[in-house]
């Protein structure tokens with residue numbers, strides 16, 4: 511494993527971090543049912559191979575939307591690290607902005623989170639998913655005083671935020687406080703999306719730790735890869751996996767400190783560790799950079815719904831499997847028009863009737879949770895009309 515400095519914290523962080531939003535589950539219809547045995551194996555293997563950054567949140571593996579108890583990611587992670595390795599790793603957790611109604615809630619939720627994590631402190635505490643809506647609300651409730659308080663009483667070593675919006679709000683947020691760490695979305699498709707590369711460079715120039723999320727765009731860059739894209743990757747002198755290209759693009763940047771990936775199998779974990787153990791900055795050849803650029807242009811010509819399969823919108827109270835519906839709709843957008851029937855057949859085969867877009871009641875609850883700002887009910891209506899109409 512290779513390590514880089516985490517901003518000006520003085521910490522050295524493994525360049526691959528573990529995103530605890532996609533642990534293996536035992537019941538496909540209930541994301542809160544984490545397969546503990548398998549997850550413990552993944553966590554154990556991670557630590558033994560040098561991963562020292564673990565990113566969770568109150569909402570990961572939630573049973574219901576806006577749950578007051580939060581999800582089971584924190585609980586399982588806490589159980590694992592209360593038995594082993596606590597001092598060897600950095601645990602990052604996040605403030606559930608959606609649940610915060612008044613100033614007292616900051617302490618209420620953090621104390622509950624520490625209890626779930628079975629620890630007295632988190633290494634990193636981030637305000638979750640800051641954007642133009644959440645930032646003014648948190649600011650008015652004096653979140654910055656709260657961050658000072660938890661650093662001085664030792665409940666958090668470092669503080670920061672995760673970000674899902676554009677540069678016009680990123681800059682003022684950065685200027686408002688002495689942040690330690692910022693988590694942003696980046697992959698070779700998202701160079702100019704949300705904070706993008708420009709935001710990353712700015713954060714790094716302020717000596718703030720940079721944590722990257724969605725390096726594989728939630729799996730989109732490795733699953734159902736269009737043939738046109740596969741052909742371009744074939745041009746490389748060495749046969750590489752899709753994951754290799756995506757991680758290498760990020761590790762090549764000196765401004766990146768650590769890259770989080772959600773890994774739910776040992777095979778993926780081993781591959782990602784292997785890539786991270788050889789990826790020094792500035793080592794991509796000009797030919798490899800050109801290949802990535804070509805791939806990016808192909809994807810851009812067929813961009814669909816920007817879903818990163820983070821499942822913040824899940825579970826839908828009416829049973830719709832929102833990310834799965836989007837997968838097959840995006841698949842359709844990547845195919846030629848003649849193959850429309852193929853995408854429809856996949857949708858009808860792989861999305862059970864109770865999970866299909868037609869179950870959406872337009873209740874709108876999911877909209878405020880989506881970090882990509884997707885108008886989910888509107889898209890579901892389109893998907894219903896595309897795949898489920900009999901005419």
Ligand SMILES: NC(=O)c1ccc[n+]([C@@H]2O[C@H](COP(=O)([O-])OP(=O)(O)OC[C@H]3O[C@@H](n4cnc5c(N)ncnc54)[C@H](OP(=O)(O)O)[C@@H]3O)[C@@H](O)[C@H]2O)c1
Nearest residue numbers: 529530531672723724725726727728729753770771772774
């Ligand atoms: N703060 C926020 O607002 C926010 C938002 C999104 C994410 N995050 C954090 O950032 C972390 C990383 O984001 P992410 O989970 O979207 O990461 P990602 O690496 O872009 O996507 C993970 C997906 O890629 C697949 N994958 C991983 N390694 C693979 C490999 N070697 N080969 C093939 N497929 C592979 C996984 O598939 P399987 O499903 O088969 O395992 C998983 O579905 C999250 O886990 C979470 O901790 C934070």
